Amino acid sequence: KLLIDRIFNGNDAVYGLTCQAVEGAIAQHGADKAVEFPHTAYCLPCYYAVTGVKVKTLGEMKEALGVIKSLMTREHQLDDALMSGVATALCAEFIEVLKYLDGAEPYSEPYYGHLPDSIIRELGVPLVTGDIPGVAVIIGSAPTAQEGVDLVKSYQAQGILVTLVGGIIDQAQELGLKMGYNVRIVPLGKDITSVIHVVSVALRAALIFGNVTPGDAAALIKYTSERVPAFVNAFKPIDDVILAAGAGAIKLGFPVISNEDENITEVPGALIACPNVADFNKVSLEARNIKIKITNIDIPVAFASAFEGEIIRRKDMQVEFDGSRVDCAELVQTRSMDEVEDHKITVVGPDVDEMELGSKNPIAYVVEVAGKRMQPDFEPVIERKFHNYINCIEGVYHTGQRDMQRIRIGKEAYNAGFRIRHIGEVLYTQVKNEFEAVVDKCQVTVYTDPAECTRIRHEVAIPVFDKRDARLENLTDETVDVYYSCILCQAFSPSHVCVVTPERLGLCGAVSWLDAKATNELDPNGPCQIITKERPIDENLGSYEDVDEAVQKFSQGALEHVTLYSIMQDPMTSCGCFECICGIEPFSNGVVIANREYAGMTPLGMTFSEMASMTGGGVQTPGFMGHGKHFISSKKFMKAEGGIERIVWMPKELKETVAERLNKTAKELYGIDNFTDMIGDETNTTDPEELVAFLTEHNHPALSMDPMM
Ligand code: SF4
């Protein structure tokens, strides 16, 4: 009873404050004043998800307060208390959104506050692959700064995304912990109400990936409970307000673990007492049933996916390797069993000790693999993972690929003892771990000798890359016998199926036909299954009886027909984690494409987030389609509607990224030179009428094509 009273009490307090804040804002700005969070298509996402109503003005907020009040029943049952927790969370969202009035930027370094929709979409793939196994929400101050930081780091080392609220942020700063979304430590804000920004991520995930109808609170809670692996760690003292917020978390299925020992009654599996902060990690993972993949690599620094986004600045760098300036290469080569000695690591050339501080050096590593089921087609699939492997090393940073990679080794990693052979160690261990089904033996040679690097690059690697490119060129939807399904995203988007073909990669951009083929080979019962293509229905649409059967089966009946090449007729579904989205632009008869990184407006009158909210959750939405960046220059892009000639607008940066390949395709298909010059971008206009003028001036082919609708 005491616990329930305290929750009611905290809820009443927050509700009272919220009413005052809303009244105060109305008195100052008037009821028609617009309220919104930046970069989201969901207005006040939590309120919208729970009630189905989009609140857009202060006046509407005031009305909504009445709805929140109706959740605050006082029957003294546990569920009344938990619903009061949800009401508390909604109040917190109201208090937070008022901070954003008039386009204000209430949060500055290191605080994040509200997180944009694009981050949630980006989180889709790492969450389903288990790369990010969970989300921790840490509230308050640890007994000591060291204990707090140790806890944060323990989660970080497991790849868990850590969000911080209140005193723990000061403690982390005090001990100089590097924080930021790129290292998976996100300080949300000082006030307890800022916790809503991570709740908002969980609830938007249900809308974006789960196809949950806004307002269907039961479905929403089912989704977060079953599919969002979040949990809360709350340090004592826990006051009534924190307790009420915690009740909201529990209602969403997120257990709360605390070292509070006074005036708290445990709720099994939901509110868990844990006197020792050192045990928080273990108890939390158990309570949320999170399994951690353990990788033991013999290197002197940490290895975890949380370090993938870590950046090493010039001033923090010991040495670098730069393929754009000196000869570098990374290469996988298939060998016969007797040519490879397992776990042999060889370094040819000087080690980091012998390189000048801050110098640019050549590097080339050749990973030789052997195995009965190894195929040369898997070489690029393995090679492309090197970026991820090397990046996951704490204090080491990697970008680029093939012979254009760039690696920085930080001073801290160097001082900890990190040397060249450890790169070999990491490549060896990860290749063996992740490709064990095809790689029986693996040896790594790392060259830093300049003459050897030049030889490897020009005489060994480049000829291999050229041969591979030629093979990829010939790899078309027509020349292969099978396609592949991918259902990895079903963890979040239960009825979504990607059909992956040589000319149409998965919409996340991470799964090409070769990747899918390798995945199928590595795990025959896994996410990628063979789809035959023996019974075509309409070649132009890209429809097949085989494909229809496969999507029916893998979507558990949710989908009946899917075409590969049409955006209008039975288009492929989207889960939500797409790199790009295209949508019909009615004035010009074409389509607009926006990428996830682009935060500005498009000629559709929608931002990327708003366009993205038009599709997702594994549902077919003619006229809008999520896709990978690489698909833009494909001959199969919207082939049924006329192909890439329909593209009338793209953000400038995206246009530049795809220009070379897109122009090549346009030349081949239609004989158009420099097609990208005809495509508008935000530096020309984001207005539909001006866009038509721009397209007319540049003689864009879409203007004379048949209407799409
Ligand atoms: Fe998800 Fe499709 Fe990418 Fe597979 S290919 S990971 S289902 S988006």
Ligand code: NI
């Ligand atoms: Ni790194």
Ligand code: NI
């Ligand atoms: Ni996805």
